[in-house]
Amino acid sequence: DIQMTQSPSTVSAAVGDRVIITCRTSQTISKWLAWYQQKVGLAPKLLIYQASTLESGVPSRFSGSGSGTEFTLTITSLQPDDFATYYCQQFHSYQLTFGGGTKVEIK
């Protein structure tokens, strides 16, 4: 299985801050990576797919970049609705894995 290392596990930030979350994979996956946001008690919500494509309806303050083994999710100007847990997910050779998650907390 491809291992995924997501960092940081927790980030404390204020409204208006820029937040960057990193996901590293143990093997190259080209651009087969997605980012999700999950709030407590709810199913995850797709934000970014194919490493950098914004899902329809997702605010443009979310962006993704990277390819190969290193990827980032950037939230510019954090909003109150953005406090949640974020997961990366890779798809390679019909095996999927999720990162361990990053909780974005209010500073």
Next chain:
Amino acid sequence: QVQLVQSGAEVKKPGSSVKVSCKASGGTFSNYNFNWVRQAPGRGLEWMGGILPMLNITNYGQKFQGRVTVIADESTSTAYMELSSLKSEDTAVYYCARGHDSGGYYFGYWGQGTLVTVSS
């Protein structure tokens, strides 16, 4: 609009099996992969396996090989996940998730989740 509606919560004994359903509406059922992702209390997301109904092809996570079965009933647009030999560590919310409109294994649509509790 696509909706995935899952079956209700279950309480199971260790060693037994559980079968969770996921009924899809909107979109063409056969064209998309349907997957199962679970989340233990306070933990992260874990992919278990999935199926592409059109070709009846399944893929399973290595951790669950031999213990999980995913099937799809095209006549009712319903996907099922059966997990056997249940242990207390299988207590989790189980989600079904449909593949993205682009055709990739990204999940743009999710069910509401089904809590499975394994307890003696």
